[in-house]
Amino acid sequence: MLAGTVAGCGGGSTGRPVVNLYNAPQENIGALVDRCNRLAGGRYRIVLNTLPRDADGQREQLVRRLAAGDTGLDVLGLDVTWTAELAEAGWIRPWTGEHERRAREGTLAKPLETAVWKGRLYAAPYNTNVQLLWYRSDLIPRPPRTWDGLMRESARLAAQGRPHYGEVTGARYEGLVVWFNSLIQSAGGGILTPDGERVSLGAPARTALATMRAFARSRAADPSLPSMREDDVRLAMESGRAAFQINWPFVYASMAANRPGMLRTFRWAPYPGIDGPGRAPLGGGNFGISAYTERPRESYEAALCLRDAESQKIAAVRDGLPPTIRSVYDEPEMAKAYPMRQAILDALQTAAPRPKTPTYQNVSTVTSAVLSPPDAIEPARTEARLRELISEALQSKGVLP
Amino acid sequence: MITRAPARHARRRISEEKAAQRRLALWLCAPAALVMLLVTGWPILYAVLLSLQRYDLRFPGERAWVGLDNYAAVLTDPFWWNAFWVTVVITVVSVAIELVLGMLLALAMYRTLVGRGAIRTLVLIPYGIVTVVAAYGWRYAWTPETGWLAEALPAGSAPLTEKVPGLAIIILAEVWKTTPFMALLLMAGLALVPDDLLKAAAMDGASAWQRFWHVTLPLMRPAILVALLFRTLDAFRIFDNIYVLTGGAADTGSVSLIAYRNLIGGLNLGIGSTMSVLVFLTVAAISFLFIRAFGISAPGTQGERR
Amino acid sequence: MKADRAVMTRWLVVDLLVVLYALIPVLWIASLSFKHPSTFTDGSFVPRRWTLENYTGIFDNPDFTRGLINSIGIGLIATLIAIVLGTMAAYAIARLDFPGKNALVGASLLVAMFPQISLVSPLFQIERALGLFDTWPGLIIPYITFALPLTIFTLSSFLREIPWELEQAAKMDGATPFQAFRQVIAPLAMPGMVTTAILTFIFCWNDFLFAISLTSSDRARTAPATISFFTGSTQFEDPAGSIAAAAVVVTVPIIVFVLFFQRRIVSGLTSGAVKG
Numbered sequence: 001m002l003a004g005t006v007a008g009c010g011g012g013s014t015g016r017p018v019v020n021l022y023n024a025p026q027e028n029i030g031a032l033v034d035r036c037n038r039l040a041g042g043r044y045r046i047v048l049n050t051l052p053r054d055a056d057g058q059r060e061q062l063v064r065r066l067a068a069g070d071t072g073l074d075v076l077g078l079d080v081t082w083t084a085e086l087a088e089a090g091w092i093r094p095w096t097g098e099h100e101r102r103a104r105e106g107t108l109a110k111p112l113e114t115a116v117w118k119g120r121l122y123a124a125p126y127n128t129n130v131q132l133l134w135y136r137s138d139l140i141p142r143p144p145r146t147w148d149g150l151m152r153e154s155a156r157l158a159a160q161g162r163p164h165y166g167e168v169t170g171a172r173y174e175g176l177v178v179w180f181n182s183l184i185q186s187a188g189g190g191i192l193t194p195d196g197e198r199v200s201l202g203a204p205a206r207t208a209l210a211t212m213r214a215f216a217r218s219r220a221a222d223p224s225l226p227s228m229r230e231d232d233v234r235l236a237m238e239s240g241r242a243a244f245q246i247n248w249p250f251v252y253a254s255m256a257a258n259r260p261g262m263l264r265t266f267r268w269a270p271y272p273g274i275d276g277p278g279r280a281p282l283g284g285g286n287f288g289i290s291a292y293t294e295r296p297r298e299s300y301e302a303a304l305c306l307r308d309a310e311s312q313k314i315a316a317v318r319d320g321l322p323p324t325i326r327s328v329y330d331e332p333e334m335a336k337a338y339p340m341r342q343a344i345l346d347a348l349q350t351a352a353p354r355p356k357t358p359t360y361q362n363v364s365t366v367t368s369a370v371l372s373p374p375d376a377i378e379p380a381r382t383e384a385r386l387r388e389l390i391s392e393a394l395q396s397k398g399v400l401p
Numbered sequence: 402m403i404t405r406a407p408a409r410h411a412r413r414r415i416s417e418e419k420a421a422q423r424r425l426a427l428w429l430c431a432p433a434a435l436v437m438l439l440v441t442g443w444p445i446l447y448a449v450l451l452s453l454q455r456y457d458l459r460f461p462g463e464r465a466w467v468g469l470d471n472y473a474a475v476l477t478d479p480f481w482w483n484a485f486w487v488t489v490v491i492t493v494v495s496v497a498i499e500l501v502l503g504m505l506l507a508l509a510m511y512r513t514l515v516g517r518g519a520i521r522t523l524v525l526i527p528y529g530i531v532t533v534v535a536a537y538g539w540r541y542a543w544t545p546e547t548g549w550l551a552e553a554l555p556a557g558s559a560p561l562t563e564k565v566p567g568l569a570i571i572i573l574a575e576v577w578k579t580t581p582f583m584a585l586l587l588m589a590g591l592a593l594v595p596d597d598l599l600k601a602a603a604m605d606g607a608s609a610w611q612r613f614w615h616v617t618l619p620l621m622r623p624a625i626l627v628a629l630l631f632r633t634l635d636a637f638r639i640f641d642n643i644y645v646l647t648g649g650a651a652d653t654g655s656v657s658l659i660a661y662r663n664l665i666g667g668l669n670l671g672i673g674s675t676m677s678v679l680v681f682l683t684v685a686a687i688s689f690l691f692i693r694a695f696g697i698s699a700p701g702t703q704g705e706r707r
Numbered sequence: 708m709k710a711d712r713a714v715m716t717r718w719l720v721v722d723l724l725v726v727l728y729a730l731i732p733v734l735w736i737a738s739l740s741f742k743h744p745s746t747f748t749d750g751s752f753v754p755r756r757w758t759l760e761n762y763t764g765i766f767d768n769p770d771f772t773r774g775l776i777n778s779i780g781i782g783l784i785a786t787l788i789a790i791v792l793g794t795m796a797a798y799a800i801a802r803l804d805f806p807g808k809n810a811l812v813g814a815s816l817l818v819a820m821f822p823q824i825s826l827v828s829p830l831f832q833i834e835r836a837l838g839l840f841d842t843w844p845g846l847i848i849p850y851i852t853f854a855l856p857l858t859i860f861t862l863s864s865f866l867r868e869i870p871w872e873l874e875q876a877a878k879m880d881g882a883t884p885f886q887a888f889r890q891v892i893a894p895l896a897m898p899g900m901v902t903t904a905i906l907t908f909i910f911c912w913n914d915f916l917f918a919i920s921l922t923s924s925d926r927a928r929t930a931p932a933t934i935s936f937f938t939g940s941t942q943f944e945d946p947a948g949s950i951a952a953a954a955v956v957v958t959v960p961i962i963v964f965v966l967f968f969q970r971r972i973v974s975g976l977t978s979g980a981v982k983g
Contacts, residue, residue, distance in 0.1 A: 025938040050938050051938070052936050052938055053938050053945075053946075056666065057936070059666075060665060060666055061923065061936075063668060064665060064923045065841075065923040065924065067458045067668060067835070068835045068840045068841065068923060069835070070841070070923060070924070072924060085459055088459060088460070089458065089459040089460070089461070090461075171562070171650075172650055172651065173650075224559060224562075226562070227559045227562035227563075358459055358460070359459070361666070361667065362667060369480070372651075392474075396457045396459070396460065396667070396669055397455075397470075397474055397672075398474060398478065398672075399474060399475055399478040399480050399481050399659070399663060399672055399676075400480070400659070400662050400663045400666065400667045400669070400672075401480040401649075401652075401654070401659070401662075419804070421884070422803045422804060422805065422884070423803075423804075423805045423806070425799070425803060425884055425885070426799040426803040426804075426805035426808075427805065429795040429796060429798055429799040429803075430795070430796045430799045430800075430805075430807075430811055432792045432795065432796075433792040433793060433795065433796040433811075433815075433855050433859065434796070434811055434814065436792060436848075436851055436852055436855065437814060437815060437818050437852055437855055437856075438814075440826070440830075440848055440849055440851075440852035441817075441818050441821055441826065441852060443829075443833075444825075444826045444829035444830055444833060445825060445826070445829070447829040447832070447833065448825060448826070448828055448829045451828060451829065451832070506725065506728075509721050509722070509724075509725055510725075513718045513721060513722055514714065514715060514718050515715060515718045515719050515722050516722055518969070518970075519722075520722055520725050520726070521969060521970075521973060522965055522966060522969040523725065523726055523729040523730065524725065524729055525965040525969060525972055525973070526729050526730070526733060526961070526962065526965055527728075527729055527732075527733075528976075529909050529961035529962075529964065529965055529972075530733065530958055530961055531912060531913050531915075531930075531931050531954075531957055531958065531961070532913055532915060532931075533915050533931040533934065533935060534736065534931065534934070534954040534957055534958055535732060535736075537736070537934070537950050537951070537954055538732050538733070538735055538736040538739075538951075538954065539732065541735075541736075541739055541947060541951070542732075542735055546748045546750060547747065547748050547750060547947065548750055549735065549750055549751065549752040551750065552750045577728075577732060581729070582976065585973055585976050585977050586976070586977055588973075588977070589977035631820075634820040634822075635820075637822070638822040638823060638824060640823075640824065640915070640916050641915040641916070641931075644915070644935070645935065656824070657822065657823075657824040657916070660824045660827070660828075661824060661827065661916070661920070664827055664828045664831070664920075665827070665831075665919075665920055670828055670831075670832065673827075673828045674828045674829065676824075677822075677824055677825040677826070677827065677828050677829075678825065680822045680824055680825050681821070681822055681825040684820060684821070684822050688817075688820060
C-alpha cells in the first residue's frame with residue numbers, strides 16, 4: 001500500500017511526501033496549508049517555511065538556495081517582478097498541459113501576464129494588488145484625477161491650516177520605482193521597451209520626473225517623504241496628519257481596526273494620472289515550482305490547491321490579499337471585507353505592470369538610487385542618468401549600489 | 402686527534418637533534434598552515450580568476466573571459482567610490498575616537514582605586530557582545546517612536562534614513578563595541594611604563610599632562626601602533642553594523658556591503674569578486690603603509706628579538 | 708585624609724561613567740525584550756508593562772532554537788579544532804627552531820587581517836561545488852581559519868611563560884619530544900588553552916557575514932543570522948520584541964564567560980598583540 005510513496009523517497013514521519021512551501025509572511029496562510037493538506041488525503045503534506053518580510057530579503061534567500069541547486073525547495077511564493085529572472089536562469093519550471101490549463105482558468109488577464117515569460121507560463125497567480133488613491137472626504141470632497149489636482153487640493157488645505165499632506169512611498173526602495181513606473185506609463189511611455197530588451201524612457205519619463213519633482217516640492221509632500229515606505233504611509237494617514245495617501249488596499253482593513261472613527265470619511269478613488277486617469281501600479285504574488293524539486297507532481301498539485309478559488313477567498317477575507325480569480329470577487333463574504341472591490345477590478349483593466357526583464361533587480365536598484373530623494377530630481381539630467389545606468393543594468397554589467 | 406672525535410660526535414648529535422626538531426616543527430605547523438592557505442590563499446586566487454570573467458549566475462550561458470572589464474566597470478562607478486569613501490570616513494573617524502576614548506578608558510582601568518576588577522569585567526561586555534545584537538539595540542534606540550534616544554531628537558527626524566546622521570550612528574555603534582578592545586591593548590601598553598620613571602618626572606616638577614605626553618606616550622608607542630593597525634584593518638571591513646542599522650540606505654554602505662549586495666543580491670560573481678579583490682588590495686596597502694611608516698613588526702616575531 | 712576622599716570620589720565618578728558606558732546599551736536591549744507589545748513603541752527606557760511573552764515566543768520558534776543549536780555546535784567544533792591545530796603550531800613557534808617560522812607568523816598575521824568579504828564569493832562558489840554550502844563544515848572551516856591566527860598568537864605567548872626545564876627533565880627520563888609535550892607541557896598549558904578557547908568561541912559566536920552568505924536554511928544558519936531573518940506574523944509587523952529577546956539570549960553566554968574568566972580574557976587579548 002505504501003509502495004508508491006516509499007519509491008518517491010519517503011518524506012515526513014507520516015510517510016507522506018513533504019512539499020516545502022516558501023512564502024512571504026502572511027498571517028493566516030496556515031489556514032490554506034491545513035485545508036490543502038486535508039484535501040490532499042495523504043498524497044502530500046505541505047510544510048510552510050516563512051521568508052523575510054521585505055521583498056529583497058525574500059528574493060535573496062530564494063535565489064541563493066536556487067543558485068546552490070538546493071532540492072529542499074518545492075513551491076515558491078514569488079513576487080510578480082521575479083518571474084523573468086528565475087525563468088531565464090532555469091530555476092523555476094514552466095507550467096504546461098493540465099497544470100497550465102487549471103492555472104489560467106478564470107484568472108484575470110493582468111495578474112496572469114505577470115507569470116508569463118517569453119510566451120510560457122512560469123507560475124500560477126495567487127494574489128494581485130493595485131494601488132488606489134485613499135482620501136478623507138471631510139478634507140477633499142471631490143477627489144482629483146491627476147497629480148496636479150492633488151497638489152492643488154493640498155495647497156488649498158494648507159492655506160486653511162488643515163491636514164494637507166499627501167503620502168506616497170518616496171524612500172529609496174522598490175516603492176519609489178513603483179511610483180515612477182506608474183507615472184511614466186500614465187504619460188504613455190515605459191522604463192523599458194515592451195519586449196524588455198532596451199531602455200525606453202524619453203519624453204514620457206521627463207514628464208513623469210517633472211511630476212515627481214513638483215510633488216516632492218509642493219505643499220502635499222510630507223517632510224519625511226524621502227524615507228516613507230508603504231507602512232509609514234499608512235501610519236501617517238492613520239495619525240491624522242495626511243489628507244490622502246497612495247497605497248495598496250490593505251490600508252482599509254488597518255484603518256477599520258485602528259481608527260474606526262476615521263473610517264467614515266475614508267474613501268478611495270482611482271490612481272491619479274498626468275492629465276487624465278492614471279495607470280495604477282500592479283503588484284501581487286504567484287506560486288512557482290523550483291527546478292530542483294524532487295516531487296514536481298505533488299508540488300504542482302499543492303500550488304494549484306493553495307491558489308484555488310476557495311484558498312484565494314480565505315486569503316482575501318482574512319489577510320486582505322486581492323484575488324486573481326475573477327469569480328471570487330462575487331462571493332458574498334467579499335462585500336464586507338472588500339467594499340472597494342469594483343475599484344480594484346476597474347484599476348486592474350489598465351494597471352501598469354513593472355518592466356519584464358531577467359535583470360529587473362538591477363534595473364530597480366539603480367532606478368531607486370537615481371530617483372532618491374525625489375525633490376532633487378532634475379528631469380532632463382535624471383533621465384539621462386537613468387538611461388545610462390539602466391542600459392548597464394540590463395546587461396548586468398554595472399555595479400549595484 | 403683524540404679531542405676532535407667526541408667534538409664531531411657532539412656536533413653530529415646536535416645537528417641530528419636539530420633535524421628532528423625541524424621535522425617535528427613542520428609536522429606541528431603543517432595542519433594550521435595548510436588550513437590557512439587552503440581557506441584564504443586558494444580562494445583569493447580564485448577570486449582573482451572570477452574577477453576576470455563575466456559571470457552572472459542568472460545568465461550562466463554568457464560566462465566569458467573579459468580581462469579587466471570588471472575592474473574598469475567598478476573603478477569608474479560612482480556607487481563604488483561612494484562606498485569606498487564612506488568606508489574611509491568610518492574607519493578614520495571611528496579609529497580616531499576609539500584611540501582617545503580607549504586611552505581614557507585604559508587609564509581609568511589601570512589607575513582606578515575603586516573596584517578595579519569590576520570595571521575591567523564590565524568593559525569586556527561590549528567587546529564580547531555579538532555585533533549584530535548590539536546593532537539591533539542601537540537601531541531600535543534611534544528609531545522614531547520606539548527608541549529612547551530618538552525621543553531626544555526633533556519630531557519627524559529619522560536619523561537612520563539620512564546620510565550624515567546614519568553614518569554618525571554607525572560610527573557610534575562601532576566605537577562603543579570596539580573601544581574596550583583598544584583600551585585593553587593600551588592598558589597592556591601602560592603596564593610597560595615603569596613607575597620609577599613617572600615618579601622621577603614628578604619629582605622634576607612635571608605636571609600630570611607633561612608626564613603623560615613626554616614619558617608615558619613615547620614608551621607606549623609600539624602598543625599604540627599595533628592597536629591602531631589592528632583596529633584600522635578591522636574597521637575597514639565593517640559590515641554587520643551597517644547591514645543592521647541602515648542596510649546601506651542613503652549612501653551609507655561600506656565596501657564590504659556593496660560587494661555583498663553585488664555578490665549575493667545581484668549574483669554577479671564577476672563584479673562581486675572584483676570588489677573582493679579591490680578590498681583585499683586596499684587592506685594589503687594599508688598594512689604595508691603602517692609597517693613601512695611606523696616600523697611595526699608582527700607580534701609573534703617579537704619574542705625572537707628578546 | 709581629605710585629599711584621599713576627594714581622590715576616591717573622583718575615581719568613583721570615573722568608574723560610574725565607565726559602568727554606564729558599558730551597560731546602558733545592554734540594559735536597553737534587555738528592557739526592549741521585556742516590553743509588552745502594546746508598550747513597545749512608547750520610547751521609554753524602562754518597560755511600563757513587563758512580559759515574558761517575547762521569550763516564550765522565541766523558544767517556541769523552531770528556527771531560533773535550531774539557530775542556537777547550530778551556533779553552539781559549530782562554535783564548539785570550530786573552537787576545538789582551532790585549539791588543537793593552534794596549539795601544535797604555537798608550540799613549534801614558541802619552542803622549536805625551524806626555518807619558515809617567521810613566514811608562518813607573518814602568514815597568520817595576514818590571515819588575521821584578511822577582509823572576510825574577499826572570501827565570500829570564492830567560498831560561495833567552492834562550497835557549492837563541493838556540496839559544503841549550507842552545512843556545518845561549510846561554516847566550521849572558515850571559522851577555524853580565521854580563529855587560527857588568534858589561537859597561535861595567544862597560545863605562543865602563553866607557552867613562552869611555561870617553565871620548560873620540566874620538559875628537559877622529561878626528555879632526560881627518556882621521553883620523546885612529543886611525549887614530553889603531551890604529558891608534561893600540555894597540562895601546564897591548559898589555562899592558556901582555556902583562555903584561547905573562550906576567545907575563539909566568542910569570535911565564532913559573533914560572526915555574521917559568513918553565517919548569512921554561506922548558509923541558506925536553518926540547516927546551518929547560526930543564531931545572529933537567524934535573528935536578522937526573523938519575520939513578524941504579517942508582512943507589516945516588525946518582529947522587534949522577538950529580536951530583542953533573542954538578542955538577550957545570545958548575549959547570556961558572553962556575560963557568563965566575562966564574569967567567570969575576566970582576568971584570563973584580558974591577559975589573552977593583550978598577550979599576543981602588545982609585547983614589544
